Amino acid sequence: xxRGVGRDHETVRGAIxxxxxxxxxxxxxxxxxxxxxxxxxxxxxxxxxxxxxxxTALMLAAFDSVQxxxxxxxxxxxxxxxxxxxxxxxxxxxxxxxxxxxxxxxxVVAQFESLALxxxxxxxxxxxxxxxxxxxxxxxxxxxxxxxxxxxxxxxLQGLLATAEGLSGQVLLGQSxxxxxxxxxxxxxxxxxxxxxx
Amino acid sequence: xxRGVGRDHETVRGAIxxxxxxxxxxxxxxxxxxxxxxxxxxxxxxxxxxxxxxxTALMLAAFDSVQxxxxxxxxxxxxxxxxxxxxxxxxxxxxxxxxxxxxxxxxVVAQFESLALxxxxxxxxxxxxxxxxxxxxxxxxxxxxxxxxxxxxxxxLQGLLATAEGLSGQVLLGQSxxxxxxxxxxxxxxxxxxxxxx
Numbered sequence: 024x025x026r027g028v029g030r031d032h033e034t035v036r037g038a039i040x041x042x043x044x045x046x047x048x049x050x051x052x053x054x055x056x057x058x059x060x061x062x063x064x065x066x067x068x069x070x071x072x073x074x075x076x077x078x079t080a081l082m083l084a085a086f087d088s089v090q091x092x093x094x095x096x097x098x099x100x101x102x103x104x105x106x107x108x109x110x111x112x113x114x115x116x117x118x119x120x121x122x123x124x125x126x127x128x129x130x131v132v133a134q135f136e137s138l139a140l141x142x143x144x145x146x147x148x149x150x151x152x153x154x155x156x157x158x159x160x161x162x163x164x165x166x167x168x169x170x171x172x173x174x175x176x177x178x179x180l181q182g183l184l185a186t187a188e189g190l191s192g193q194v195l196l197g198q199s200x201x202x203x204x205x206x207x208x209x210x211x212x213x214x215x216x217x218x219x220x221x
Numbered sequence: 222x223x224r225g226v227g228r229d230h231e232t233v234r235g236a237i238x239x240x241x242x243x244x245x246x247x248x249x250x251x252x253x254x255x256x257x258x259x260x261x262x263x264x265x266x267x268x269x270x271x272x273x274x275x276x277t278a279l280m281l282a283a284f285d286s287v288q289x290x291x292x293x294x295x296x297x298x299x300x301x302x303x304x305x306x307x308x309x310x311x312x313x314x315x316x317x318x319x320x321x322x323x324x325x326x327x328x329v330v331a332q333f334e335s336l337a338l339x340x341x342x343x344x345x346x347x348x349x350x351x352x353x354x355x356x357x358x359x360x361x362x363x364x365x366x367x368x369x370x371x372x373x374x375x376x377x378l379q380g381l382l383a384t385a386e387g388l389s390g391q392v393l394l395g396q397s398x399x400x401x402x403x404x405x406x407x408x409x410x411x412x413x414x415x416x417x418x419x
Contacts, residue, residue, distance in 0.1 A: 051339045053251015130338050137335030139394060140328050141249045146395060153396045181397065182405040185387030192386055196337060197344060198351045199379065207380040214412065 036074045036084070039064045043085035048131045052138035055082055079144060086145060089131045090152060093117075096125065107167035111160060112212055118187040119208060120194055121201040133195055157181060169216070179215055186211045234272045234282070237262045241283035246329045250336035253280055277342060284343060287329045288350060291315075294323065305365035309358060310410055316385040317406060318392055319399040331393055355379060367414075377413055384409045 042064035046054050057078055061068040075081040100117040104110045120126040139146040160180045190208055193199035199207075240262035244252050255276055259266040273279040298315040302308045318324040337344040358378045388406055391397035397405075 049339065051251055051336060053249055133338060134335055136390070136394060137332055138249060140331060141247065149394055150396055153391075153394070178401075178405055178408070181391070181401075182384060182388075182409060185391055185402075185405065186380060186384045186409075187387070188390055189383030189385070189387030190380070192334070192390070193351075193379070193383055196334060196347055196351070198348055203376075203379075204383075207376055207383065210376070211380060211384075 032074075035066075035070075037088065039066065039071055039074055039081075040084045040088040043081060044089050044131045047085065047134045048127050052134040055085065055138070057081060060085075079142075082138070082142065082145060083148065086135045086148060089128060089135065092128055093132060096128070107163045107169060108216060110163055112209075114156075114160065115183065115187045115208060115212065116205060118191045119201055119204045120191065121205070126195070129191060130195055133192070153184075157184065160184075183211055183215060230272075233264075233268075235286065237264065237269055237272055237279075238282045238286040241279060242287050242329045245283065245332045246325050250332040253283065253336070255279060258283075277340075280336070280340065280343060281346065284333045284346060287326060287333065290326055291330060294326070305361045305367060306414060308361055310407075312354075312358065313381065313385045313406060313410065314403060316389050317399055317402045318389065319403070324393070327389060328393055331390070351382075355382065358382075381409055381413060 039060065043055060043060045046060060046063040050059075055078065057068050057071050057075070060081060061071045064071065071081065075084060097114055097117040101110050101113040104113050118129075120129045135145060136149060139149050157177065157180060161177055164176055164180070187208055190199065190204040194201050194204050237258065241253060241258045244258060244261040253276065255269050255273070256266050258279060259269040262269065269279065273282060295312055295315045299308050299311045302311050316327075318327045333343060334347060337347050355375065355378060359375055362374055362378070385406055388397065388402040392399050392402050
């Protein structure tokens with residue numbers, strides 16, 4: 024396979040996965056079928072199956088594509104942040120959607136999380152991602168001079184992640200404005216660092 | 222209509238709504254159609270439509286039925302709790318699933334929350350429920366002698382609800398054990414009451 028064809032393959036594959044994400048955002052995870060994604064992507068079901076042998080492969084590719092977009096967004100948000108506490112804050116703040124693009128993206132993530140309640144393979148993927156994020160944040164604090172006074176860094180970080188996840192859900196469901204969620208998140212972050220020896 | 226017929230009507234209506242909840246728990250919110258709920262309830266689609274004129278009516282009835290079950294569960298958990306801080310703690314702890322029944326119930330709630338991302342009428346219902354819960358907890362603290370030192374009771378409670386919601390999601394997705402989530406929730410509750418003049 025020449026590089027040109029290889030690139031084309033990746034392009035079409037990516038376009039189908041992207042169409043699947045748009046479909047999930049607009050109609051929910053239940054719409055994630057080969058037939059409906061094909062229609063949304065403007066290709067035949069056979070062409071979708073050429074790239075994704077079954078619905079599970081399609082689902083995982085679509086999930087990976089939105090996860091990738093979220094990771095890129097977090098990387099941008101972290102940007103030039105140098106101090107570990109700035110990185111931690113940037114990562115957590117990126118979980119709160121503050122514009123239409125992030126709202127759409129995190130709505131897709133939320134749909135995949137609900138899909139994971141009935142699809143074990145997706146649940147495993149999401150659990151792994153969560154564990155990796157938690158381990159990254161732990162290493163971040165451990166590599167710094169920050170020592171939490173709770174003696175339970177992992178638990179504290181897990182609780183903070185839960186708060187960010189809950190606030191993100193509140194914004195997605197229209198229970199909280201993004202600004203309010205960000206302010207409440209910042210209070211939780213400040214509480215964590217309060218009384219910390221750095 | 223005699224009382225007997227009226228009771229029967231409610232029984233059948235309730236059984237259909239319950240079947241819809243089981244279906245949503247097992248197959249996701251996308252399965253919530255008149256045809257599929259009819260099959261799950263063992264009745265004809267026409268009979269479902271006799272009780273619920275359209276899918277939206279069916280969806281709202283199913284949501285109400287699981288919300289009702291959750292409220293009953295919370296009421297039981299609150300039980301004889303007298304002090305406002307005990308009631309608050311019981312309400313928040315009831316949001317973390319600790320047995321199979323609660324797991325199934327909160328999985329249904331999570332599916333309806335994902336459905337609310339594409340169904341405005343359901344989003345409104347969920348927002349109202351959230352606002353009511355928040356207002357209840359606020360009144361609870363205000364009626365007590367507890368004064369939070371943050372000067373922002375509503376914000377503090379909203380953050381605490383977000384933490385409980387996030388931890389609940391972690392348990393549903395298998396990212397955290399129920400015990401661990403309860404312990405982290407308790408830490409957040411204790412932090413809130415720390416330094417409080419009661």
